[in-house]
Amino acid sequence: MLDALKDELLSQVNAASDLAALEEVRVTALGKKGRITGFMKELGGLSPDERRERGQQLNALKDEIATAIDARKADLARAHLEARLAAERIDVTLPTRPETEGRIHPISQTIDEMVAIFAEMGFSVAEGPDVEDDFHNFTALNFPPGHPARDMHDTFYLPDAGDKKMLLRTHTSPVQVRTMLNKKPPIRIIAPGRTYRSDYDMTHTPMFHQIEGLVIDEATNMGHLKGCLIEFCRAFFDVDDLPLRFRPSFFPFTEPSAEVDIGCSRKGGELKLGNYGDWLEILGCGMVHPNVLEACGIDSTKYQGFAFGMGIERVAMLKYGIPDLRTFFEADLRWLKHYGFVPLDVPSMAQGLTR
């Protein structure tokens, strides 16, 4: 008889289509007036042996029904949730809420890369004013008055300040002068910054950026200059076997002086950096002229060292394939988005210079 009840109750449980119907089944079976509860109440009238046996059967039935109800309840809840979630569907192809990320200008990124490399070689960054005087820009750097080399600089002049001829620095070399005047050797600095020359065409802008390096101590010679620049160029351009060629040249503030070419190929009108047999000039350098040391209060019989300077836009153009110098200063958002760098791409030697 209990087997029939069990089958009946289980089929009711399984037939319950929602939580309310299921509760009704539960009350019918297990409620105070439920059918199983009813059988339980009748136990008192049985002999102890019968009661024990009947009791066990009823408890087993009760448990089985209760378990079935719980299972059904969970099924119904899951089905209900599934129905709700199905109704909550959104169109995930819609665009996200607007966010913009800006870009870092290639000049800043390039300077950061250079600083990362030179920091490894013990250089620190020095800076100086853009508005300079004739002494710091020329005289202390061994440009004799009237020398044709001054001519080559296309200087922008400002009104004289007293007896000082004021100008916009034509190179970052006056930072060398200011550093040497203020600091005793050993000196190992780089000086990135804005520079100005009165020239505006396809390959010249009236403002551009240079980085200057200066090492002064008692022993640094031209071999160190070569070593330093070879390391730098190979790291910066990310070409391990990049060849460098040092050609004798002339700058008033260095002696001996050299211009440096890096290896490249121009085959098919495409510029490629590497050991391909052709050459491309990228920087000027040399051993600091004794006259410059003396003009900056440094004993040239005891101290010596090297200096170098290069155009930041020029090497950025080479490294990143940017074709036109003038576009650097136009603040064209399309250009900045294309050639700029994501803000968290901070160059470091440990994490990598170039993504």
Place this chain on the structure above:
Amino acid sequence: MKFTLSWLKDHLETDATLDQIVEKLTALGLEVESVEDRSKELAPFRVAHVVSAEKHPDADKLRVLVVDTGTEKLQVVCGAPNARVGLKGVFAPEGTYVPGSDITLKKGVIRGVESNGMMCSERELKLSEEHNGIIELPDDAPVGVPFAEYAGLGDPVIDISLTPDRADCAGVRGIARDLAAAGLGRLKPLMDGPLNAEPVKGSFPSPLGVSIERPDACPMFVGRTIRGVKNGPSPKWLRDKLTAIGLRPISALVDITNYLTFDSARPLHVFDADKVKGGILVRMGRPGETLKALNGKEYELDGEMTVVADHERAESLAGIVGGEDTGCTDATVNVFVEAALFDPVRTAQTGRRLGAESDARYRFERGVDPAAVVQGMERATRLILEICGGEASELVVAGQEPEWHRTLPLRPGRVASLGGVDLPRDEQVRILMDLGCTIEREDVDGTLRIVPPSWRADIHGEADLVEEVLRVHGFDAIPATPLPRDSVLTRPALSTKQRRVGLAKRTLAVRGLSEAVTWSFMSAPVAELFGGVDAGLKLLNPISADLDVMRPSILGNLIQAAGRNADRGLADIGLFEVGPAFRKPTPDGQDIVAAGIRAGNAVPRHWAVKARGVDAFDAKADALAVLEAAGAPTANLQVTTDAPNWYHPGRSGVLRLGPTVMARFGEIHPLVLDTLGVKGPVVGFEVFLDAIPLPKKKGGTAKPLVQLSPFQPVERDFAFAVGKDVEADKIVRAAKGADKALVKDVAVFDVYQGPGVEEGKKSVAVSVTLQPTDRTLTEEDIEAIGQKIVAAVAKATGGSLRA
């Protein structure tokens, strides 16, 4: 500086190939710009003979020629006015690339007549600018021979870029000497042919004398009269030499001076002696004086310019260009030859002031060999006598050879200690002697006492001598040595202030602004919009009126950039720049400013969020983010409303730390935008990075201990009715000050004006966070603190709690 291979070989005995020579020149610091082998480019062009010339049946100005090319007779249509029977010229067959006009010839039919090539002008062959007619060659020109070979153009032309110190290499001889020193051959003595510098004995005293008024401007002047010359075209060897390097042969007398200018960097001048009145006087120009020069220009002279004059007037601009009045012509019979020394600086200044370029100036401003004045005169004399005939006078010498001997020390060890390459003493001596130095003596300690040659005014000290040795030995031979490190670990390369610049940039970029780099200049009218500039910051020689002053603020440039971007369809834009703004023309007169602008929509139209335009709070947020990134104590900043007048007076603010301005922000004034032609709204900010105090590092790197309370924080909202002009910040500060220990945060979450709030007042709702540290707050505690807050706000603002 251009020269040909054969010209070089006049001075250099060598077996080296062109490639070897070119490579060595660059290695010596005589950077080869180009090597032009015209015989290759001109190979298809041949000497041809015009056999017949008929008028074109269908065009008045064209002729139909039959041209004998040496191998065949071809019909050619030609428009040159001088095309005629019997003419010998230069013919290019179809398929030839014509360098002067950058075209490749095709077989053509011109007005119905077939044309199988072209008779060429000088311009088409890039020989000169001449294009009025086709080239006419002498009657004896051999038909069919390649033109380059006939014209002596089969000689490679080498162009080197000369650094300003190498005056000696402005002549072929100096270049040859460098190559010889570097092991590429032997320098020939000045003995034979056009190199012959043997003195010519004068047979009469020069009728024209020379006097020098200012020895500092002209230390030495050597002159000589040559009478009975016959001027005319130069011989072919001389014309070919000049033509090959792009100089136009003029007449024998002029060509000889040009030849010596390029051969030995020894400019000379030849006056027509019959036109010189009285005698030669080297003096300063006179105010109001003018000179008609041989280049067709007329120059106004002044007292700073050296002139060579006769007793009436200036006859040449010393060291730059001769005068027309005393120039030589084909009719010239008697000449006066000048070989002089002029002050390099004065020559450079004069040339620059007058804008007068010349081959002579190029050499005088670099410095002409002071010991070779007479030698140059003798070579010129010999050439004139040989080519033009005549009879030479004795020399007239005014002034004297300036002292150029100087003795410089060279410790042979210096080549290693400065140059980084160990070179034996004997090789150092060999190099220096090949360059023309003499060894005066050797000290007991091994120091060499070196006298550099007269033509190397650029060698002044030991470093220069080291460079000479290294240069000739080759920079390639210097071993690359790593820079020794003085610490194992890399130390920071940036100071705190420098680091802030990078942090500011990357913070702003993360916030959606893109970094621009704009000119440090702007136009004076734009600068006026941003407070104007000091008179000392106005450029004396601006590149254009747009860029004539140093910028007092970066904003003007960024706003203009926004305008340009808007013109290209990018109206919603954020730009920033971290760079200098200029106050005074002194080293401390420029500030590092992080400035930025936002224009158009801050939130564009979007399906999920409401669009809105940029407002002052966007700019304020940017400014605060930069200050925070740079380490400014942003919690202690005050906001004042006295931003400068390029901001909207009611929608702008200044962030201060005490009296110091850290930043300003707000909407850009609509009149500024109007003037710049930019559509608003545009908001902007300027953060003065240098004004931010440096962190105090007294306690090392440790941060203050943090107190994290285990007790539940409580939030309570208060809405105050206050006067409509009361600044929200006052309420916040008052609420915070009500109980500094307990009130953790006060945030404004609503500002309302309208129905339900009394006229002239506004409602400001704040959420106050209370954070107990020693026990959980009871309702009574909260009630008590609430009353303190209401009282404090009432006291500070006169406001009351809204019912």
